[in-house]
Amino acid sequence: MPAPVQTRVIFKHIDEPGYTNDLGCYLRHGGYETLKKSVARPPADLIEEVKKSGLRGRGGAGFPCGVKWSLVDRKSGKPIYLIVNADESEPGTFKDRYIMHQDPHQLIEGTIISCFANNVKQAYIYIRGEMPEGARILEKAIAEARAANLVGPNILGTGYSCEIYVHRGAGAYICGEETGLIESLEGKRANPRIKPPYFPAVLGLYQCPTIVNNVETLCQVKHIADIGGEAYAKTGTPGNTGTRIFCVSGHVQRPGYYEFPAGTITMGQLLNEVCGGPLPGRTFKAVIPGGSSAKVLRFGERYKGKRKVGADMVDYDWGVEDVPMDFDSLAMIGSMGGSGGVIVMDDSVNMVEALANINAFYQHESCGQCTPCREGSLWMKKISSRMVHGDARKEDAALLKSVADQIPGRTICAFGEACSWPTQSFLIKFKDEFEGYAEAKKALPADRLSLV
């Protein structure tokens, strides 16, 4: 069976031979034509197109972009800010980086269109601190666009002005949480804010209404403005429109990024046909479908239930391979589409050691502001590290799960979920492996650990 064919919209020119990230190349490929079209339209029309498109945010939560825009307080009289969340930090996710490195003008065009639609006069691209190259490229691209009157005062002679500033992040995962990002952009420690009252749409950057969108989301907006919301909604499946970029990493033959219409490809097709299947002699053991904070799925498990297809409820009985790669299907089986970072683990992986690695990451990235996440993430890390590097006990499995259960839903931001879901899901799906680790460890070579 031939591998499903990619539909590259956002990644159309990524890795295309001869395609460069300068303005000239972008213009030769039809760049900024959508912007020219868009600034001639009433801004409300553009918002309407985005609503019709059903576009869901590509940062991880999958929140409908049109709804996000409609929540913005437009009556306060305060300026509205737009922030491009380019703090791509979720382990396993590497899509925004390629857009910024190879096609920065696509992002700038999408940003300006979104700013125009929302009457934003000032936008910030908050780029992850570890991406200095991306920041340099964006600075250069913005300068080119400004010189061409595509950014800055009186864009294309329309009288509409909008500035874009690049702000380099502070080198922390939590800077990608939208309110943490806003704090960081204001020059403070990236401690996420409590909601209520600090919803960005009302009290965001400098206490003004603020829209925070992911890089890919804004590129999708450019595409929606180009072809129209209804046409866009025809790609993908209802509720999961447009294309999704999957960043496949780990134990497959051909890891990398792949763009498909959302929901039209299953996990099995993605891993076996697109990515070439497991490494020789190995079998798939587990997969994390949406960045490392998403709940792990275990190969060989069956997921049963009812789902809505059109107007009907139909039964489904899926193995991991059968799950369509869209937000809703992945949520139905207890995980999430998240940021599209698909992390594959084969039978060579010890799940205890894998979790120890994940826990070490989240512990290091907890901002430390609120108690459950701050103490829980470190405690989980201490337990899993001890299991791997010191004495493992059988009861550690139950303890880890119990500690993780005390975190989600009780924290200021979603990091509580992000740090506890891996532990919760690993312990549910691989409980036997955790309980038996103390025994299993005795048979493992002492120098095996290259992980943590």
Add this chain to the structure above:
Amino acid sequence: MIAAPKPDLVTVNIDGVDIAVPKGTNVIEAAKQLQKDVPHYCYHPKLTVAGNCRMCMVEMGMPAVDPATKAPVMDAATGKQKINWIPRPQIGCGTTVAPGMHIKTSSPMVKDAREGVMEFLLVNHPLDCPICDQAGECKLQEQATGYGRGYSRFIEEKNVKPKRTQLGPRVTLDDERCILCSRCVRFSKEIAQDDVLGFVDRGSYSTLTCHPGKKLENNYSLNTVDICPVGALTSTDFRFKMRVWFLKQTNTIDIESSAGVNAVIWSREGVIYRLTPRRNDEVNDTWMADSGRLLYKQVAAPDRLAAVIVNGAASSLDIALNAAAELLKSGSVAIVGSGRASVEEQFLLKNLADQLGVNASLVARTGQGDKLLISSDRNPNVRGALVTGLVSALPAAQLAQLAADIDSGKVKTVLSHGEDLAAAGLTAAQLAKVAIIYLGTHANATSAAAKVVLPTLHTFEKAGTFVNQQFRIQKFAAAVPGPQGSSNDLVVLAKLLGPAAPASDVHGLWPALAAAVPALATMLYKNIPETGLLLDSTPWAGLPFVEGESLKYKPAAAA
């Protein structure tokens, strides 16, 4: 039937009980009105809401309405409107009441959440209560007992953080005890306006510290110790001195200025160990300046007067009182009262002045106000002297008239109630020229030059009232006995007055005080609430008071 709430009230249901609370109240405060404890660490009623400790989580629900018709959805079983409970707990501090809001403060979900938070707070806490100053008044101890599981599942190594950090001259920090509630950070920024504290590092390794090159040395730094819910911030002065449960608490008033900050004296067996602020939302909220707290050291200062002295030799109280009475009888007397004396003492002194047919003067003591809780008038009770009629004008810092009268020979005897005449501008020669009767607590040039020295009590050793800058009369009580040899000012003044004295104790004096002083009419000492009573200040409205605007005081608009 519940009466319809006033327009500015919101009715909420907490654990099945309806209560109307003012709009904008949060769930912690609303529950408090029903005597329901919602445990918390980071929330402080006088600071902004941080919502970071997650201890105050409650279960919250709102009445269900049909999304289409907006009609209430009724619950067939109870006949009441259905409540949509939010499936995850909400923080009480950050949740503002809304009409019809339902709250559960002790449901299984809430209990589980609290137990989780308590366990998390303790895993990296050193649990060194036996050597911790906070023990006995520690929120972590109290709430671990009240809301924790009571056992530990933590077998890992605890985090190591700096111990004994000197944040400033008066505050010592133990970072391992810190639960990162950020109360001190917010206090420094919002109240003290001295943004020097912050966290470095992240996650559980977050560490409270001063910004590089800065110190926590503002005059309100000790408030961070008060509001620290655990033993992380401790007073360098009080550290390791005494277990708090041994200490007796006595209400007092800060004596350093006319702001009249409410305070508590903590003492044991006649020794004062510390002063802390006492909440009074009309005067000082929950704050107090560091400088006022350290004034308890005056009580046991080495220059404290304890011996009755007549003509330079130790004597007895009766001999000294007779000597003083003789001096007063001989005429040509001047009386110097004090803005540091209580209303009751000023009243007796006024009676004495009237008896002798002389006017009394006061010594002004002024300084820069700090716009918070130290006013420009550094006497706590100048207004008391106005109210009792001891003086009718605001005092000057120098006793120029008295100096002239001494030079001209018009005054031959001076009775000073606690005021150092040398500090008020009199020369040694002038002091030598007159016979001085000195009632006071500490040795100074005047006590050295006095013919009769009558040691009296410090404010913390006696009861009385002060009238602060707002014309609020506030009472204070005796915390510790005075040194041997000292006498209560009221007793000494009453003896000097002789049979005309109405009484020689605070309670006994008040009927006469209320009868004689119009502003205090119908009042009694025992009826003055702990938060004080505002007096009618119109008779003194035209006086040019020196105080500028501060936390709870606005001067009358300049005419």
